[in-house]
Amino acid sequence: MSEGSVLASAEGLAAGYGRDEPAITGVTFGARAGEAIAVLGPNGGGKTTLFRALVGELRPLAGSVWVERPPAYVPQLERARLDFPVTGLDVALMGTWASLRWYRRTGARERERARAALERVGLGERAGVAFGALSGGERQRALVARALARDARVLLLDEPLAGVDRPSGARILAVLDELRSEGRAVLVATHDADYARRLDRVLCLNRRQVAFGAPAEVLDREVLEATYGPEIIVLEGGERAVAVHHHTH
């Protein structure tokens, strides 16, 4: 386990939307530098809500949330609009915009950062292709490049492998490993318990925090059932548990 400094944390966090019941309650965790954390839970379990609270878009209804510097966020792929007239390079460039004053033009330095980010996700050759003309996996990689160009120390990825072809998925996983070894903290929302086992720690969410810890210690049948409820299928006498994947959108 990495013993880096804590880059993001939550303490008794509850967050949600408007006057509705909180979408998540009782979330307490810390993400250290050089660590990858799986945020595991069913659809509607509160994974995206947690990320939106970490980004600062949602104020805590209770408890607190803290991030060392603004995090980079890669939302679910299908939320991006495909008909907006931008190229892969334009999308990556958006990651450099927060530091640009409105009257300044995008300069050579920003372009260089965006191109380097695209190279890193293997899209260097496709920089000039329209975002909507890229494959699903390539689009996801462009969104990851936008997060890389942001140069944040904390990265939040919401279902980065959903709807993504195998080569793109492999590339994204390789980049996530690199980010971890560079001393960044990476949080990956997923409903795939098998993938969660490969990361350093896992935070199980089902509208409340079910568990947080190393996968080997945390991911037993009881926790998985509490996380997924009736969606879970347990195989091989409880040794392996596989969450049923079904998208509701």
Added chain:
Amino acid sequence: MVALLEPFGDPAGVRALAEVAVLGAACGSLGVWVLAFRQSFAAEALSHGMLPGLVVAALAEVPLAAGAAGGALLGAAGIALAARERRLGTDGGVAVTVTASIGIGALLALGGPDPERLEKLLFGDLLAVSPTDLAISIAVAVGIVGALVAARRPLAASALDPAAAPSLGFRPGRAEAGLLLALALVLVAAVGALGSLLAVALIVAPAAAARRLTSRLGATLLVAAAVGAAVGVVGLWASRLAGVEPSGTIAVLAVGGFALAAAGRPAPAG
């Protein structure tokens, strides 16, 4: 050449020409963002929702822009109120408000002393543009285009991916609210010349045509502004030569331009 310019030989013609060129360019570039944010229906609703305000302004003999602004505010409040009814939803709220606005507007206008005035309010009167109207339109157009340039990054980040925009340092809600405000301002400025029914054509159609013709954002904004100004000028010219109603001609030409662009170029990816 002289014969071609003949329709614009009088000061009213020159003002009309300047008004459509300026408004066409502003509407065209604004339209690109309206389409990107899926706000075409809001544009339609705002322009129609202004009608009662316009009629009241016409009856009370106060500037139409004041009536349009009041009507737009009332329309927006009506939509917000109706949308709170959960079983109706925002679309239903917009539909109810727009229908009610047109109904109330028609009732007020037809019951008033000058029923023919309704036609002017619905379809505009380009040749009645006063120097003050033109000055207001130029100020609004310059202001809106300037604001769109200044806000290009928050707008683009929010239009592509509203979920990620806050993490990039932008507030998509604010970008969208600013866009709606710009839309309301343009409609208020354009409604006297182009009418509440047809102003929307100059916002949506040139932008839709530009989306077919280009694949880069900067180029799309420029082409939409150029197409907007061009259909305005050509439409006005053709209508004066043929002796038909200008704003209808402009609207038909704008939609025709989109149809041509759509026929000439396949739909962009996505």
